[in-house]
Amino acid sequence: MANVMEVSGLTKNFGQFHALKGISFEVQPGEVFGYIGPNGAGKSTTIRTLLGILKPTAGTAQIFGQDAWRDAVAIHRRLAYVPGDVYLWPNLTGGEMIDLLLKLGGQKHSAETDELIERFELDPSKKSRTYSKGNRQKVALIAAFSSQPELLILDEPTSGLDPLNEATFQAVLGEFKANGGSTLLSSHILSEVERLADRIAILRDGQIIETGTLAEMRHLTATTVTVKTIQPLPDLSKVAGVTGLQASGHHAAFQVSGDALAQVTALLAQAQPESLTAEPPTLEDLFLHYYREKPVNAHD
Amino acid sequence: MPMIDWTLFKLLLKKDWVKFVSFLVGIVTMTVGVGAYFPTLYHTQAARDAMAVVLQSPAMTALFGPSKLARPYTTAGLFGYEMLIWVILVAVVANLSISVANSRGDEERGIVELLLARAMSRFQWLNTLTAELLLFNGILTALNGFGLMLIGMPGHTIGGDWLFAGLVGLTGLMFGLISLVMAQVFGTARNTTIGAYLFVTLSYLVMVLATSLQAPNWTWAAIVAWGTEFGVYSTNQRGPVALLVLGVLGFYALAASLLARRDLDAGLLPDRPGAKRANWTLKGPLTLLVRTQGLTGVVWLVMIFVFGYAYGSAFNLMDNLAQTNQVVSNVIAGNGGHTVVMNFLVILTMLFGILSAVPGIMVMNHLFSDEKKGYLESLHAKPVGRLRLFSGYAAFGWVLSVAVLAAGLLGMYVGGLVNMTHPLALSVFGRAFLGMVAPMTVMVLGQGLIIGALPKLRNLIWLLAYLAFFDGYFGHLLKLPTWLGKLTPYGWMPKVPVAAVDWTTSLWLLSLAVILILFGMSWYRRRDLEIG
Ligand SMILES: Nc1ncnc2c1ncn2[C@@H]1O[C@H](COP(=O)(O)OP(=O)(O)OP(=O)(O)O)[C@@H](O)[C@H]1O
Ligand SMILES: [Mg+2]
Numbered sequence: 001m002a003n004v005m006e007v008s009g010l011t012k013n014f015g016q017f018h019a020l021k022g023i024s025f026e027v028q029p030g031e032v033f034g035y036i037g038p039n040g041a042g043k044s045t046t047i048r049t050l051l052g053i054l055k056p057t058a059g060t061a062q063i064f065g066q067d068a069w070r071d072a073v074a075i076h077r078r079l080a081y082v083p084g085d086v087y088l089w090p091n092l093t094g095g096e097m098i099d100l101l102l103k104l105g106g107q108k109h110s111a112e113t114d115e116l117i118e119r120f121e122l123d124p125s126k127k128s129r130t131y132s133k134g135n136r137q138k139v140a141l142i143a144a145f146s147s148q149p150e151l152l153i154l155d156e157p158t159s160g161l162d163p164l165n166e167a168t169f170q171a172v173l174g175e176f177k178a179n180g181g182s183t184l185l186s187s188h189i190l191s192e193v194e195r196l197a198d199r200i201a202i203l204r205d206g207q208i209i210e211t212g213t214l215a216e217m218r219h220l221t222a223t224t225v226t227v228k229t230i231q232p233l234p235d236l237s238k239v240a241g242v243t244g245l246q247a248s249g250h251h252a253a254f255q256v257s258g259d260a261l262a263q264v265t266a267l268l269a270q271a272q273p274e275s276l277t278a279e280p281p282t283l284e285d286l287f288l289h290y291y292r293e294k295p296v297n298a299h300d
Numbered sequence: 301m302p303m304i305d306w307t308l309f310k311l312l313l314k315k316d317w318v319k320f321v322s323f324l325v326g327i328v329t330m331t332v333g334v335g336a337y338f339p340t341l342y343h344t345q346a347a348r349d350a351m352a353v354v355l356q357s358p359a360m361t362a363l364f365g366p367s368k369l370a371r372p373y374t375t376a377g378l379f380g381y382e383m384l385i386w387v388i389l390v391a392v393v394a395n396l397s398i399s400v401a402n403s404r405g406d407e408e409r410g411i412v413e414l415l416l417a418r419a420m421s422r423f424q425w426l427n428t429l430t431a432e433l434l435l436f437n438g439i440l441t442a443l444n445g446f447g448l449m450l451i452g453m454p455g456h457t458i459g460g461d462w463l464f465a466g467l468v469g470l471t472g473l474m475f476g477l478i479s480l481v482m483a484q485v486f487g488t489a490r491n492t493t494i495g496a497y498l499f500v501t502l503s504y505l506v507m508v509l510a511t512s513l514q515a516p517n518w519t520w521a522a523i524v525a526w527g528t529e530f531g532v533y534s535t536n537q538r539g540p541v542a543l544l545v546l547g548v549l550g551f552y553a554l555a556a557s558l559l560a561r562r563d564l565d566a567g568l569l570p571d572r573p574g575a576k577r578a579n580w581t582l583k584g585p586l587t588l589l590v591r592t593q594g595l596t597g598v599v600w601l602v603m604i605f606v607f608g609y610a611y612g613s614a615f616n617l618m619d620n621l622a623q624t625n626q627v628v629s630n631v632i633a634g635n636g637g638h639t640v641v642m643n644f645l646v647i648l649t650m651l652f653g654i655l656s657a658v659p660g661i662m663v664m665n666h667l668f669s670d671e672k673k674g675y676l677e678s679l680h681a682k683p684v685g686r687l688r689l690f691s692g693y694a695a696f697g698w699v700l701s702v703a704v705l706a707a708g709l710l711g712m713y714v715g716g717l718v719n720m721t722h723p724l725a726l727s728v729f730g731r732a733f734l735g736m737v738a739p740m741t742v743m744v745l746g747q748g749l750i751i752g753a754l755p756k757l758r759n760l761i762w763l764l765a766y767l768a769f770f771d772g773y774f775g776h777l778l779k780l781p782t783w784l785g786k787l788t789p790y791g792w793m794p795k796v797p798v799a800a801v802d803w804t805t806s807l808w809l810l811s812l813a814v815i816l817i818l819f820g821m822s823w824y825r826r827r828d829l830e831i832g
Contacts (some may be wrong), residue, residue: 048829051680051681053677053680053681053828053829053831054828054829055828072685073683073684074683076682076683076684077683079681081678082678083674083677083678083681085832086674086678087673087675087677089588089591089592089675090488091591092574092591092592093573093575093576095574095575095576095577095578096574096577096578096582097578098578099577099578099582100578100582100583100588101678101682103578103583103584104584104679104682104683104684105683106683109577109578124576124577125573125574125575125576126574127573129487129488130566140678153681
């Protein structure tokens with residue numbers, strides 16, 4: 001099947017400022033695509049360009065095979081969006097806002113809408129201006145999920161949700177995915193992306209510095225190993241790919257890169273490990289790894 | 301703890317200086333510019349006497365407030381009476397704008413929460429805002445005072461110069477504080493603005509009604525017109541200045557005590573729960589506008605109708621006066637041989653034509669501010685084209701403006717119908733309406749172009765409206781050059797309803813409006829939307 005979203009060489013300048021510098025990625029049908037990056041990396045700018053709110057300076061963005069800028073209205077019939085900061089008309093209630101958003105997309109308030117309102121525990125009779133940030137986000141989430149889109153574009157959708165509601169969000173997104181929906185999920189909450197995303201793109205200073213599955217990316221970073229052996233430890237400091245070694249007699253703790261793993265385990269086996277833990281890198285480690293160790297030329 | 305937070309004070313000035321300078325320049329040129337021109341208008345004592353009679357006619361006192369003109373009539377005396385209320389009204393608008401943006405506006409943006417979370421008390425905050433208003437009105441008073449001294453109109457006294465300047469500054473300050481009170485009562489900047497303007501308009505209306513129904517005691521209830529009670533340059537009563545000072549202190553105390561007892565981010569009026577579901581009326585951009593802007597629209601319609609009624613009821617008094625006083629009919633009527641009322645109607649028609657463009661322009665501005673505030677972001681992700689959104693706002697704004705124009709003229713008609721022995725025919729007002737629709741449309745749809753293409757310049761339209769108003773009101777009085785009026789669409793129309801509607805002019809004005817809005821649309825479709 002064709003990709004749901006296809007972005008290639010997407011560039012966006014605000015005057016002299018280069019917010020996006022040639023971004024390319026694609027979202028495949030049925031997947032959750034995680035889009036992560038630090039503040040100001042250009043996540044929201046990417047998303048607004050995808051929605052036809054901003055006009056690309058160069059490059060193309062296609063959704064459902066149509067141009068994101070030119071065919072915005074046709075595309076929007078089939079997707080739903082939750083902004084990072086949800087602002088609602090102060091004098092409408094949450095319930096009215098949900099219904100309005102549904103009607104604008106040609107849909108109606110359904111039993112599913114009521115169910116979502118219940119699951120997210122939203123009081124729809126309150127005026128929007130009295131809602132907290134989390135509650136405003138719930139309004140947008142409920143409207144988005146109950147419009148039964150083919151594609152969801154979520155910009156840090158859970159930044160204001162409490163843990164219970166975040167769990168609800170993850171469950172609802174899981175069901176959406178199980179039904180074949182595709183998702184672009186921008187987020188800061190790495191555990192969430194780790195749990196939900198099939199593939200990930202890491203954005204920094206308007207450039208994508210890595211794309212792939214979590215497993216592929218893990219390959220590029222180090223596994224943390226702590227070990228206690230019966231025999232004296234072999235000298236690991238000579239092994240290329242081992243970093244941060246702290247060894248004393250029979251104890252050692254270090255990081256080892258994916259390609260040196262085979263060699264290190266062979267060495268350790270000779271020393272008869274008594275206990276051994278190996279932690280795969282978390283997304284957090286990946287994140288830090290990319291932000292710290294591979295600085296791209298941020299400004300020219 | 302100091303009374304005022306100077307850091308915030310400096311920050312406010314940094315943010316507001318453009319507003320400060322433009323309002324100051326506007327108000328001071330209005331005062332000093334017209335003042336410098338005045339002596340050339342009334343050379344002879346006879347001309348001044350005639351003008352004084354005209355100004356003391358009920359129709360004029362309904363516009364300018366109660367007359368305290370005293371013999372012998374001097375140029376300065378006429379100036380003091382004719383100009384004071386208008387300068388005050390513009391100063392009031394300036395103060396409202398500064399005050400609402402910094403109080404409820406900043407609270408809505410969450411800035412106040414940040415401030416109060418630091419070591420700043422509520423009262424320091426209020427005092428700092430008050431200090432900014434004090435500074436603004438202080439500078440205004442000084443500039444006006446020195447300016448009037450400098451031009452030294454015949455018959456002026458230094459005491460009179462400073463009384464004029466001081467009344468403008470004090471009334472401005474008082475209304476700045478009144479809007480701070482409103483900011484405590486209402487929970488949103490929008491409602492605060494509505495509340496404050498409603499108060500100003502009501503207060504002006506009380507004056508109009510009190511003078512046209514000849515109930516002078518009631519003019520004291522018209523706060524905005526307090527200044528007119530002082531007989532600037534005529535009797536120069538300075539005692540009642542104390543009243544204004546008392547008003548200033550009173551409204552400050554009221555704002556402070558209300559602020560002390562309310563929650564942040566909430567007004568005094570509690571929020572009632574609303575509908576759980578949207579009813580059938582809320583389903584698209586246009587109906588959304590009806591929901592979000594409808595109240596403002598209704599307020600406009602009602603106010604303008606009452607306004608029209610008040611003027612309409614003054615027609616009768618004017619008619620009688622003109623029949624009995626030849627001088628009056630000469631001066632107002634000029635040489636066309638029309639009746640006094642009809643000429644007065646020309647000015648009013650112009651005023652209503654300009655006023656009615658305001659709500660439409662504000663709706664167009666909302667397209668930009670709703671976009672800025674992020675309200676439209678979730679709408680833009682829906683299958684709602686930008687064209688549809690833009691047309692929705694433009695259509696709503698235009699229809700509202702047309703309705704406001706009609707309501708104002710209708711109010712005048714009804715006011716005349718009820719109070720006049722020989723009421724004016726409805727067709728007269730129909731002509732006024734048809735004459736004003738075209739220039740008003742150019743203003744509203746022209747603002748559509750600005751919002752679509754260059755929203756940063758959106759405030760320039762007020763300059764245009766101000767110019768149109770100035771020319772319409774004072775153009776004849778001050779014998780301003782005709783090209784000045786031609787800078788605005790209103791200057792191209794013949795003087796309806798006395799003159800017939802010029803269909804050729806109407807047609808090209810309307811075509812111009814359509815072209816402007818089409819350009820606006822195509823720009824709006826092509827530009828980046830600005831959020832945040
Ligand atoms: N309209 C604009 N004009 C100028 N610069 C802009 C504009 N919009 C965004 N930027 C800049 O572009 C950069 C990317 O912003 P963007 O909002 O896309 O970041 P983000 O990755 O979403 O960050 P966050 O995690 O904080 O939401 C920032 O440096 C921002 O200041
Ligand atoms: Mg963002």
